[in-house]
Every structure is written in structure tokens, then in C-alpha cells.
Amino acid sequence: MSSDYTYDEQGQFFPFFILTLTGLVTLPLTYNLLRPSKVYAKHALPAELENTAPRIKSDFKPEHADLVEAQKRKRLRKERRIKRIITVIVGYIVMAWMVYLILVTARTVAKLYDPYEILGVSRSADERAISRHYKRLSLIYHPDKVRPDPAKNETMEMLNERFVELTKAYKALTDEEIRNNYLQYGHPDGKQSFSIGIALPKLIVMDGNGKYVLLVYGALLGVLLPYIVGKWWYGSQRYTKERVLVASAGNIFREYKEDILDGGIVNALSSGEEFKEMLKGAQAEAGLAKLEKKVLAEESTFLTAKDREAIKQMDNSSRRKALALLWAYLGRIDLGDATLDAEKYEAAPIALSLGEAFTAISLAFGSLRPILGAFQVSQNLIQAIAPGSSPLLQLPNFTESIVKSVEGEHSKEHWTVQKFMRLAEDERRKLTVGAGLLSEKQYTDAVTVARQLPALEVSKAFFKVMGEKVITPSSLVQLVVKARFVPPGCTQVPQINELDLEDIDPDEDDLDALMGRKPAKNRATKVVDGKKVENKIENIQPPLAHAPYFARDHSPRWHVFLADAKQGKMAVPPFTFTTFDKPILDEAGKPTFNVQTLKMQFQAPPQVGDFTFVMHMVCDSYLGLDTKMEITLHIDDPAKAAALEEEDDISEPDEDSIAGQMQALKTGQAPKPKKAKKPSESSSEESDTDGDAGDTSDTNTETEDED
Incomplete structure (x- = not known):
């Protein structure tokens, strides 16, 4: 059996070959582009938060707004990775073309020789029946009997070939020798030649090109492939999970001190290697003298003597310029140079990542x-x-002079936005509107933004263990924080429904909620007028941070953690929240004042007693919206938990009691009426101490007045 191998790009396997190679590149690149960059919080969306959050409505345009927008576009272009996107698009176009070729190209597939099909007889027919059928076909298709049909474009050669095929098929079933060929080789004529089209262009296999083929394969497999894999590996190892360079994290680690203050943190952030990539070559020196002169001027009162000295003593020019740019940005200093101003807006998002x-x-x-x-x-x-x-x-349009007018020249404490908005309207206008102050339009812009700031006020905070009435040593404790968004300046804030401050344990079969992977199915269930009301549990995002000077969109995050105030140490690491379970604004854009539920889980101390913590709830995007409050964790003896559990097992609520009605609503069945008790049993039960089934922890929910 002979074989004819044709090496040409028209081979039937060519589209499969190209489709496979293109897919090996395109599919991993697609995953790299679409995968979530990070999950910020326990209930955060897996996608980028900044792409889906609403915005605070404001017409305010800061100075150099065009430079800020230009930096935003520059960063977006960098984050979108244009080259990869183009490569992926081209890859899918090629793959689609190859799929099209596969579907429309006629492929030569070896067909099995079947004499029964050629003759048109059944496989169960015997030799005598086959002979009779062949004789009838001979009378019809014998070249002496049949004539070509011009309508079918038939020729005598075609008719002769048809009769030869019929004869071969007949002999394959009746002639012993020919039948042996058919059984052994699948054809009455014996071994047959066949052709295979291999997906290689002719140029590759032409005589004299062998060495070039080897050279290309050597370059691809020995140089390019190791380079790509090495670059990917090195690139993945260069960054920490916070997506900063490992070298930057090492520099910041060396700058860390236990007593480091805010200015020292800014100085530490300037050590990031990302600033060296930003200020390459001559950029590190360009405009540095002018920049330092502006930043270190006497009117820059926000700089401490230590901060000034840190800039002056910096030897590395790129870090020195980065530090000066950060202070120029934080002080909102107009540098009088478009290039320097653009660089200061570019430096801030880098510093936030390093933070x-x-x-x-x-x-x-x-x-x-x-x-x-x-x-x-x-x-x-x-x-x-x-x-x-x-x-x-x-607030938009507010400057140091406006702040001094509001706070007073000799005020020792700064005002928060909440305190400013608590003033009567006439008093606010008197302090901010007038000659040398704000215009009516500027004042309206400032107040409009203030009334949209997401101030999260804590209504209640308590500890609990799911399914238990008391907290025992080393148990898995939940800190439940009930809070609602009350923007500064809001009036007619409704009273809180006490039912919203309760926390319902998840059902026994709700494993995801029990493991803390998602909210409980029944958490949004509450009783209103004796009926169960189901509210949807949603991932609601607050508006993007109103940050007109920051050259990147940012979705606010709330960090909740517990601290030991006496030792000045963190007791429970922060839990970060970016989305909430109830709508923050209604369809008209007005606050809903819904009570939101935030939960963090940790292990209780192994001792019995009262443990007082300071709970910090910090918003990373706004100043003055933080909450600090004391909260006490009460841990009981395990014997008390066992006693309460035993009491629950032997007691059921009366049918006509409030607890019985609540149980009926929950289970759909009325509780069984209790049996009559003997006087001695009744008196002994009435002597039990009240409050065993009450709150399991003492909570001081008074927020410190930081105004």
C-alpha cells in the first residue's frame, strides 16, 4: 500500500493546527484580562468595584481639572493593557476564521469499500440472490445496453466505470480470490494508496530549507518559549498580593517604626520603586529645584520641621522628588509648571497603592x-x-481661609463635615458666604456634596455566638454591627425599628451562611403587623469617593477592627466592607436610612470574664467619618451554657404567649399546650433568676464625640 504525503497549506488539518496554536495564546490572555484583580472584602463583588459603583452628583471642577482627567485616562490606558486587548481580539478573529474553514472546507475522508451498498443488496442475501440481482443490473448498465444521458452530463467512460464497479462488487462477494482481497485489504483490488494533507506550507519542506526549519524550531522552543515563561514567572514574583513591587515592600518595611506618625508614613511611601519607574532618567532632576522651593516655602504651614528636614536630607534624587511631589499634592500647591503639576497628580495613586x-x-x-x-x-x-x-x-471650593472663617482663627480643634452641617442654614451662610469667601453657587456646590457623603453611623454593636445564648471560652464569636448611612445635614431622620437591630441566626441547612461565606437566607426576614416580610439581600455599593484631585476612581471601604487600648495593640484584625445588604439610596437618590448589618468573626479568649475592646470603624476615603467606641465581650462559664441548653430542651412557649405566637409565625405550627404543673414545680420555676436568656455581652454604643 503506497502513501502520498502532501505538505501544503491547503491540507485538511491546517485549520485545526492554526486554531490550536492560536487558542494556546489567546485563551490564557483572555483569562488574564478578565480575572478579578483582587477581592477587597468578605462581601465584595469579584469584579472591579470602581466599574459598577454610582457617583456623587457634583459640578465642581478643581484647579487643574484637565491635568487630573489626563492622568485618569493615562492610568486607565495602562490598566486596560491595550497591547493584550489587541492581541486577544486578533486571536479570536483568527480562531473564528479557522472555525469557518473547518465548517466549509470539504475534507477527503477515507470511505470503507462496501460491495453490498454498491450492488444495493441486503447483507443477508445469499449468493444465488446476489447473482440474480447482478444479472438484472447487467441488463440495465451494460455498456452495450445503456446510452449516455446528456441531461446528466454522462459520458461513455462514466458508464463503463459504473459497470466495472458493479462487476468488482459482484466478484468480491462471489469469486474466491477477489473475495479474499476484499476481506484482507478492504478492497477487491488489494492494497490501495491514500493521500494525507499535513498542515505545513510547501516552503518549509522544500529541498534545501531543512536547516532553516531546524533554526526556526530551535529559536521557538529553545529561546522564545523559555523567555516568555521566564518573563511571566519573574513578573508574577515581582509583586506582592497588594500589587506593589516586592522591592518596594522591602523598602517600606525598613522605614517602619512603632512610633511613626503621618508625615513619617508619607516619607516611607516615597521609598517605593514605582516612583523610580515613574521618574526615569532626567525626569528625576527636572524641575526639582523649583518644586522644592514651592513646597518648602514659609506659607507651607502643613509641613512640620521634621518633614522639611526629611526632604532636605534625601540623597536619592528620584525619591527626593517623589516625596516633594507628594507634599505638593497633599498641600494642593500650584507649582506653576504643567509638567510638575501632572507629576504630582500621577504620584498620588501610586502612593495609595504603596499605602x-x-x-x-x-x-x-x-x-x-x-x-x-x-x-x-x-x-x-x-x-x-x-x-x-x-x-x-x-468640600468643594473650601480653602484654608474659608476653614478659618468657619472654625475661628484660634480654634484648637478642627470641625468635621457633620458638625458644620449641624449648624442652622443661616449660620452656615453667614460663616461661608460673602466678600472674600464663597459665592452662592460655590456654597450650594459645597452643601450639595456634603449631603451626599456616606456617613455610616453605628446604631448597635454586640457580640454573639450563632445558636447559643451565652458566649463561652474559645468559642467562635461574631461581632455584629448595626449601622445606617446618615449623610451630614439630613433632617427628619426616622426612628430605628427595633426589629432591624436584631440578628437572626441562619437556618441549619444554610451551610454557606454558617461558614460565613454569605449572608443568611432568612436574615432579611422580619415580622410586620404579624406577617413575615422578605427583603432582598443585595450587594449594594456606596457612591464612588468624591475625590476631585485624585487621578483615579475609588470605591470607599470601611475597615472594622478591635483594639486593646491599654496596650495600644490590635486585638482583632480588620474586616473590610465595600458592599452592603440593603439599598443606601432610593430611586429618587434620597437616603433610605436602612439599617445595614456588618459582621466579623473571631475566636473568643480562653478565659471567663469581661473583656473591653475599642471598636474602630474607619472609612478609607473621607476624613471625620470614623467611629470609635468601647464594647465589652462577656464570656460565661460553660456550665451556664449547658444549664440554659437543658432548660430550653424541657420548656416550650405557651400558645397564648408572645413567644408562642412568634414561634408559630416562624414554624407555621402552633406550639403544643403545656401540661398543668404541680404547685411545687411552678414555684420552683418561678424562682429562677431573670435575664439568663438576655444579651450575652455588655455594649457601650455611645460614640465618642470627635467634633
Whole structure:
């Protein structure tokens, strides 16, 4: 049996070959583009939060708004990875073309020789029946009997070939020798030749090109493939999970100190290697003298003597310029140079990313001051406000002179936006509107934004263990925080429904909720007028941070953690929340004042007693919206839990009691009526101490007045 191998690009396997090679490149690149960059929180969406969050409505345009927008577009182009997107698009076009070729190209598939099919007889027919059928076909198709049909484009050669095929098929079933050929080789004529089209262009296999083929394969497999794999591996190892360079994390680690303050944190962030990539070559020196002159000017009162000295003593020019640019950004200094101003807006998002690495390092050490400092510097960077400055600068059109008019020349404490908005309307206008102050339009813009800030107020905070009435040593405790968004300046805030402050345990079969992977199915169930009302549990995002000077969209995050105030240490690491379970705004854009539920889970101490913590709830995007409050964890003896459990097992609520009615609503069945008790049993039960089934922890929910 002979074989004819044809090496040409028209081979039937060519589309499969190209489709496979293209898919090996395109599919991994597609996954790389579409995969979530990170999951910020326990209930966060897996996609980028900034792409789906609403925005605060404001017409305010800051100075250099065009430069800020240009930096946003530049960063978006970089994050979108244009080259990869183009490669993926081209890859899918090629794959689609190959699929089209596979579907429309006629492929030569070897067909099995079947004499029964050629003759048109049944496989069960005997030799005599086959002979009779062949004789009838001979009378019809014998060349002496049949004539070509011009309508069918038939020729005598075609008729002769048809009769030969019929004869071969007949002999394959009746002639012993020919039948042996058919049984052994699948054809009455014996071995047959066949052709295979291989997906290689002719140029590759032509005489004299062999060495070039080897050279190409050697370059692809010995050089290009190891280079691509090595580059990918090195690139993946260059970054930490916070997506900063490993070298940057090492530099920041060396700058870390237990007593580091806000200015020291800004100095530490300037050590990031990302700034060297930003300020390449001559950029590190360009405009540095002018930049330092502006930043170190006497009117830059936000800089401490230590911060000034840190800039002056910096030897590395790129880090020195990065530090000066950060202070120029935080102080909102007009540098009088478009290039320098663009660089200061470019530096802020880089510093915020590096701040995540500093936060991770601070959490590893556990000291409270650096942790709080890291969160506060995040607020400063997003709002372009220097450490120690007034939170009122977050409002549009507010400057230091406006702040002094509001707070007073000799005020020792800065006002929060909430305190400013609590003033009567006439008093606010008197302090901010007038000659040398704000116009009516500017004042309206500032108040409009203030009334949209997502101020999360804590209504109740308590500890609990799912399914238990008391907290025992080393049990898995939940800190449940009930809070609602009350924007500054809101009036007629409704009273809280006490049912919204309760926390319902998940059902026994709700494994995801029991493991803390998602909210409980029945958590949104409450009783209104004796009826169960189901509310949808949703992932609601607050509006994007109103940060007109920050050259990147940012979705606010709330960090909740417990601290030991006496030792100045973190007790329970932060839980980060970016989405909430109930709508924050209604369809008209007005606050709903819904009570949101935030939960964090940790292991209780192994001792019995009262443990007082300070709960910090910090918003990373705004100044003055943080909450700090004391909360006490009460841990009971395990014997008390066993006694309560035993009491629950032998007692059921009466049918006509409130508890019985609640159980009927929950289970759909009325409780069984209790048997009559003997006087001695009744008196003994009535002597039990009240409150055993009450709250399991003492909670002080009074928020410290930080105004």
C-alpha cells in the first residue's frame, strides 16, 4: 500500500493546527484580562468595584481639572493593557476564521469499500440472490445496453466505470480470490494508496530549507518559549498580593517604626520603586529645584520641621522628588509648571497603592498607632489634604481661609463635615458666604456634596455566638454591627425599628451562611403587623469617593477592627466592607436610612470574664467619618451554657404567649399546650433568676464625640 504525503497549506488539518496554536495564546490572555484583580472584602463583588459603583452628583471642577482627567485616562490606558486587548481580539478573529474553514472546507475522508451498498443488496442475501440481482443490473448498465444521458452530463467512460464497479462488487462477494482481497485489504483490488494533507506550507519542506526549519524550531522552543515563561514567572514574583513591587515592600518595611506618625508614613511611601519607574532618567532632576522651593516655602504651614528636614536630607534624587511631589499634592500647591503639576497628580495613586503595603506591614506588627496612621494617610491621599488639616477641605471650593472663617482663627480643634452641617442654614451662610469667601453657587456646590457623603453611623454593636445564648471560652464569636448611612445635614431622620437591630441566626441547612461565606437566607426576614416580610439581600455599593484631585476612581471601604487600648495593640484584625445588604439610596437618590448589618468573626479568649475592646470603624476615603467606641465581650462559664441548653430542651412557649405566637409565625405550627404543673414545680420555676436568656455581652454604643 503506497502513501502520498502532501505538505501544503491547503491540507485538511491546517485549520485545526492554526486554531490550536492560536487558542494556546489567546485563551490564557483572555483569562488574564478578565480575572478579578483582587477581592477587597468578605462581601465584595469579584469584579472591579470602581466599574459598577454610582457617583456623587457634583459640578465642581478643581484647579487643574484637565491635568487630573489626563492622568485618569493615562492610568486607565495602562490598566486596560491595550497591547493584550489587541492581541486577544486578533486571536479570536483568527480562531473564528479557522472555525469557518473547518465548517466549509470539504475534507477527503477515507470511505470503507462496501460491495453490498454498491450492488444495493441486503447483507443477508445469499449468493444465488446476489447473482440474480447482478444479472438484472447487467441488463440495465451494460455498456452495450445503456446510452449516455446528456441531461446528466454522462459520458461513455462514466458508464463503463459504473459497470466495472458493479462487476468488482459482484466478484468480491462471489469469486474466491477477489473475495479474499476484499476481506484482507478492504478492497477487491488489494492494497490501495491514500493521500494525507499535513498542515505545513510547501516552503518549509522544500529541498534545501531543512536547516532553516531546524533554526526556526530551535529559536521557538529553545529561546522564545523559555523567555516568555521566564518573563511571566519573574513578573508574577515581582509583586506582592497588594500589587506593589516586592522591592518596594522591602523598602517600606525598613522605614517602619512603632512610633511613626503621618508625615513619617508619607516619607516611607516615597521609598517605593514605582516612583523610580515613574521618574526615569532626567525626569528625576527636572524641575526639582523649583518644586522644592514651592513646597518648602514659609506659607507651607502643613509641613512640620521634621518633614522639611526629611526632604532636605534625601540623597536619592528620584525619591527626593517623589516625596516633594507628594507634599505638593497633599498641600494642593500650584507649582506653576504643567509638567510638575501632572507629576504630582500621577504620584498620588501610586502612593495609595504603596499605602496598602504599609498597612499590611503595620497589621503584622499589630501596633495601633501605625495602623490608624496608615488608614488616615489613605484618607489624606484620596482627598488631597495634608495630615492634620481640617476635614472641611473635603468640600468643594473650601480653602484654608474659608476653614478659618468657619472654625475661628484660634480654634484648637478642627470641625468635621457633620458638625458644620449641624449648624442652622443661616449660620452656615453667614460663616461661608460673602466678600472674600464663597459665592452662592460655590456654597450650594459645597452643601450639595456634603449631603451626599456616606456617613455610616453605628446604631448597635454586640457580640454573639450563632445558636447559643451565652458566649463561652474559645468559642467562635461574631461581632455584629448595626449601622445606617446618615449623610451630614439630613433632617427628619426616622426612628430605628427595633426589629432591624436584631440578628437572626441562619437556618441549619444554610451551610454557606454558617461558614460565613454569605449572608443568611432568612436574615432579611422580619415580622410586620404579624406577617413575615422578605427583603432582598443585595450587594449594594456606596457612591464612588468624591475625590476631585485624585487621578483615579475609588470605591470607599470601611475597615472594622478591635483594639486593646491599654496596650495600644490590635486585638482583632480588620474586616473590610465595600458592599452592603440593603439599598443606601432610593430611586429618587434620597437616603433610605436602612439599617445595614456588618459582621466579623473571631475566636473568643480562653478565659471567663469581661473583656473591653475599642471598636474602630474607619472609612478609607473621607476624613471625620470614623467611629470609635468601647464594647465589652462577656464570656460565661460553660456550665451556664449547658444549664440554659437543658432548660430550653424541657420548656416550650405557651400558645397564648408572645413567644408562642412568634414561634408559630416562624414554624407555621402552633406550639403544643403545656401540661398543668404541680404547685411545687411552678414555684420552683418561678424562682429562677431573670435575664439568663438576655444579651450575652455588655455594649457601650455611645460614640465618642470627635467634633
